[in-house]
Amino acid sequence: MYEACGKAQFTLSPRQFIDVDGNPCQPDKGFKLTCEMLRRKPDSALIWYEDFRDDTILPSSYWTTLSGEWDVWQESLPYGDTSRPYSQLEGEGQLAWLYSGFDDIHLRARLAFPADGGGRAGIFCGSLFCCLNYDTQQVELYNGSTLLGSYATSFSKTSFSKTSDADLRTDPNMYTIEMRIRGNKVRVYSSNSYTLHFTATVSGFSGGYADFRCGRKLYSVTVTPKDINVWVSRMFLGDTDGFSILYYQDVDSLVYWTNEAAYRWELRGIAIWSLGQEDMRLWEALPKQI
Structure with missing residues (x-):
């Protein structure tokens, strides 16, 4: 057994057998031990689980906003209720843990696109960005601006679609995405079953900040002239x-x-x-x- 996989030690007390003549006996060359081993799907050790339900919203001792704007919506609880409220992180840009030395890391996040959302949203570590691209309907991995790999899916036609404003707080359409970095190898997973979609080899990756990255929301602008013979120049x-x-x-x-x-x-x-x-x-x- 490899030491890196762990080991188990047992104390055994073999007993003698009785032969056909009724005399105690034992094997001439000892016993042979046969083991039946079960192997389960490996998973990373959970170091940080964040549900944003704490009273202090995005404390500066743990989080830093690298770009854009971020906030946390929290469910209103009845007076006197001290339980931790259901919460949702929302924003655009890059939000990271207050540590810039991440490299070999396994990140997993559950995302939802609001009705006015679109573009790319996902998780990042340094120059690596693993995202759901709503516009191209793909799971994508970037190193800087270079696309390293992608997996075509259909968020709107199958298991994922944008969430209406009415359902955003109570019944959002969630999608899971994850990225595992080991040296120069990156494995990309998605969906609730943590399906491995592809593996990519990266070069020039030195680590850095890590966590959430999201594109900007979509906005609709309407210009209505109020006077006769007026137009937008x-x-x-x-x-x-x-x-x-x-x-x-x-x-x-x-x-x-x-x-x-x-x-x-x-x-x-x-x-x-x-x-x-x-x-x-x-x-x-x-x-x-x-």
Whole structure:
């Protein structure tokens, strides 16, 4: 038996047999011991189980927000009820344990996509990101921006779908995902049966922070003009990194930005979408800019 697998020691007291003549006897060369061994599916030792039911929400002594915003929703309990309330972690960005030295680790999480959710959500360790990609309907593993492996599934048609706002707190559609890192090997599992989907070999992985990572929520914006002969000329979308033009409809803007794309940034082409109410001169100017 390998020492790494553990060992068991027993004290035996063999008894003599009685032969056909009624005399005590024993084997000439001792006894042979035969063992029947049972082997179960191996699992990692549970080091940290987090259900976010504590009174202190995401204490800074244990958690750090690497990006985005994170919070914990907790069920309201009757007055005097001291039990730990049902809770849900929600947010976007990266939330990690306050330790940056993880490398060989086994992470498991249960996730749900809200009605306004989408994109990728999962668990990470350093540069490795194991996620459910709702848009591609795949379980995916990334090292930085490089896709190392994927497994096609169908969240919306089989065992998983987005959860409506009405059911999000009481009956969410949960999906389990896990990643086991051992040296340069990563094993990716998913579903409640912890099914192994694929194994990947990584290079350049040095570990780091570990825990949850989630893409941004989807938002719907409606613009309603209230006066006659009013239309949207340009719409800007901004964040902490700056602003970008999201929409424009006049021909002068089209000519200006196509010239910028061609002569300033030396782009090989652009893509535009017609949303209606465009300046009709746009279609006359467009062939001249191509």
